[in-house]
Amino acid sequence: MDFYEVIQARRSARKFATTIVESDKLKRIWTAVQAAPSACNLQPWKFLVLRSPESHEKIRKVFHGWVTEAPLVIVALGNRQAAWRRDGESIHAVDVAIAMEHFVLAATKEGLGTCWVCAFDRRALSTALNLAPEWDPVAVTPLGYSTDPSPMSVHKNYTEFVEER
Ligand SMILES: Cc1cc2nc3c(=O)[nH]c(=O)nc-3n(C[C@H](O)[C@H](O)[C@H](O)COP(=O)(O)O)c2cc1C
Numbered sequence: 001m002d003f004y005e006v007i008q009a010r011r012s013a014r015k016f017a018t019t020i021v022e023s024d025k026l027k028r029i030w031t032a033v034q035a036a037p038s039a040c041n042l043q044p045w046k047f048l049v050l051r052s053p054e055s056h057e058k059i060r061k062v063f064h065g066w067v068t069e070a071p072l073v074i075v076a077l078g079n080r081q082a083a084w085r086r087d088g089e090s091i092h093a094v095d096v097a098i099a100m101e102h103f104v105l106a107a108t109k110e111g112l113g114t115c116w117v118c119a120f121d122r123r124a125l126s127t128a129l130n131l132a133p134e135w136d137p138v139a140v141t142p143l144g145y146s147t148d149p150s151p152m153s154v155h156k157n158y159t160e161f162v163e164e165r
Pocket of ligand 1: 010011012013014115116117118119120152153
């Protein structure tokens with residue numbers, strides 16, 4: 001798959017096989033995340049890889065089920081104190097979102113399914129994972145081989161959101 005094929009192949013997966021994710025694939029994905037840009041190159045992120053049944057169990061209630069059915073759950077954290085600030089406001093969520101999308105696209109290239117998940121109680125997740133207060137759980141994705149048969153979502157045509165001036 002070339003870059004544009006990867007972009008077109010990505011979709012949100014919400015059903016997964018129990019098949020284990022190969023470690024060489026995971027390493028290539030992390031190398032892609034490593035290359036992500038960030039404000040002032042501060043890279044204010046950390047990614048938790050939840051693999052064990054115990055770790056899945058800890059967060060099951062926060063996600064009401066399906067996310068924790070994937071063999072791996074990735075939790076993308078941003079550091080509120082370490083990130084660049086604009087108008088006094090930490091930009092960590094932007095940095096983490098870019099790194100996370102590197103993750104998602106690299107996973108697609110590796111034939112793996114992901115789904116951005118932001119609809120969770122951040123406080124409950126922080127408590128469940130015993131996170132230090134500076135680490136904000138920005139987004140989560142399950143990772144595994146997708147068995148989700150859902151058709152591709154309808155996306156706006158770019159002519160609807162591109163405006164030349
Ligand atoms: C920032 C963000 C948050 C999202 N949060 C959730 C979520 O909490 N639960 C979920 O099932 N999907 C979530 N999604 C996935 C979107 O629903 C999905 O990307 C959108 O419907 C388009 O479908 P596609 O990804 O298959 O193209 C989220 C996506 C983004 C980018």
